[in-house]
Amino acid sequence: MVSEKAVETAYQVAKERYAEVGVDTEKVLKKLQNIRVSLPCWQGDDIHGFLTPDAALSGGIGVSGNYPGIARTPEELTNDLDEAFKLIPAKQRLQLHQIYAVTDGKKKDVSEVGPEDFKFWVDWAKKNDIYLDFNPTFFSSPKVKENMTLASPEKSVRDYWIQVGKNARAISNYFGEEQKAQSIDNFWIMDGMKDEPISRLDPRERLIDSLDQINEEKYDEKNTMESYEGKLFGTGVESYTVGSHLFYNNYALTRGKDWCMDIGHFHEAEDPSDYLSSFLAFGKGMFLHLSRPVHWDSDHVPAMNDMLIKMMRALVRDNLLSKTVIGLDFFDASINRVSAWVIGTRSAQKALLLALLAPIDQLKDAENHYDYTLRLAETEELKSFPFGAVWDEFCLRNNVPVGMDWYQELKDYEKNVQFKRN
Ligand SMILES: C[C@H](O)[C@H](O)[C@@H](O)C(=O)CO
Numbered sequence: 001m002v003s004e005k006a007v008e009t010a011y012q013v014a015k016e017r018y019a020e021v022g023v024d025t026e027k028v029l030k031k032l033q034n035i036r037v038s039l040p041c042w043q044g045d046d047i048h049g050f051l052t053p054d055a056a057l058s059g060g061i062g063v064s065g066n067y068p069g070i071a072r073t074p075e076e077l078t079n080d081l082d083e084a085f086k087l088i089p090a091k092q093r094l095q096l097h098q099i100y101a102v103t104d105g106k107k108k109d110v111s112e113v114g115p116e117d118f119k120f121w122v123d124w125a126k127k128n129d130i131y132l133d134f135n136p137t138f139f140s141s142p143k144v145k146e147n148m149t150l151a152s153p154e155k156s157v158r159d160y161w162i163q164v165g166k167n168a169r170a171i172s173n174y175f176g177e178e179q180k181a182q183s184i185d186n187f188w189i190m191d192g193m194k195d196e197p198i199s200r201l202d203p204r205e206r207l208i209d210s211l212d213q214i215n216e217e218k219y220d221e222k223n224t225m226e227s228y229e230g231k232l233f234g235t236g237v238e239s240y241t242v243g244s245h246l247f248y249n250n251y252a253l254t255r256g257k258d259w260c261m262d263i264g265h266f267h268e269a270e271d272p273s274d275y276l277s278s279f280l281a282f283g284k285g286m287f288l289h290l291s292r293p294v295h296w297d298s299d300h301v302p303a304m305n306d307m308l309i310k311m312m313r314a315l316v317r318d319n320l321l322s323k324t325v326i327g328l329d330f331f332d333a334s335i336n337r338v339s340a341w342v343i344g345t346r347s348a349q350k351a352l353l354l355a356l357l358a359p360i361d362q363l364k365d366a367e368n369h370y371d372y373t374l375r376l377a378e379t380e381e382l383k384s385f386p387f388g389a390v391w392d393e394f395c396l397r398n399n400v401p402v403g404m405d406w407y408q409e410l411k412d413y414e415k416n417v418q419f420k421r422n
């Protein structure tokens, strides 16, 4: 076990080192304490959900791996989440998908679920001081016709999915009312075509109309805010995605909604962190799906890599955190699913902490006075500052295991709970 004394001693040294360059680590720790990251509930059960757990995944997303101990019921999923939250410092958020409705034995279609089917989650969230976000489920359903939902050429198909979207807004609004904090309602719509379409505009106009119909009801933004997640392509819809990045960027701007960037949905040569300030210079707010794309939108568990660090730096350096909810999106069944939540969230928090531990005002001042030498010298020196000691102190203060100590706790849970499920 990591010695508390060693952590505290190292922190005192780190505090002094950062103070030398004008960074107050105590202020940074307070900031980090109040930034909630939104975990994807679907990592816990490979996106099966409870409404149609046997339905095949569609929309070009896929889970690989078969690690034992998957959660099969709402109780098992919340037990696993409880375990993850014991190993993640500070209070967080959780994204639910619509297929995670808990209908108490009643057979319901996704177009029929409402707030009452999420009471289970609201009760659990209140008990644990977790904020809930939402994602309507526009995939894994026989009602998806030829890869089309809200943009379908058939009115009856669109109408079905419009109802799903309306329900989603009512559910997210219910979360907001209950938790007294805004719930993000994130729309990802899989619609697209495998081969070159003749019209690229018609499906987009239909999608706009469907979304506008979904948004007819006015809800208090204190409770709920829609965000729209674009995509470059997906397996099966390689040639055309109706909801491209630019499409939702414009939809969000013209409707006063949030834009969602999933960093797995960009081309490898792009730098998605650059889009944050480009959008937020005009837009209302941003929701993120931080993920780890490996050659494509593979939804690996986020690691503290350059991409993640750049995203956090862009948010912190330009003061965009107040307009952004940091969500995660991954589903990896090749490793313990609870460990995926722990690793992904701790990595996101670490990247955020690293970004916060910088004398940003000073660096901006250097930049505004053309002192690019100081800017480069200091940002490079900061890379070898004792950031890990500040992270360990953060874990210690939050009563969660420091360093690899969490792994042993998780192995006990795996042995005593998860492996007994089969
Ligand atoms: C399960 C999520 O809705 C899904 O991952 C979506 O957010 C996405 O990123 C699709 O590629």
Ligand SMILES: [Mn+2]
Pocket: 188, 229, 262, 289, 329
């Ligand atoms: Mn996503």
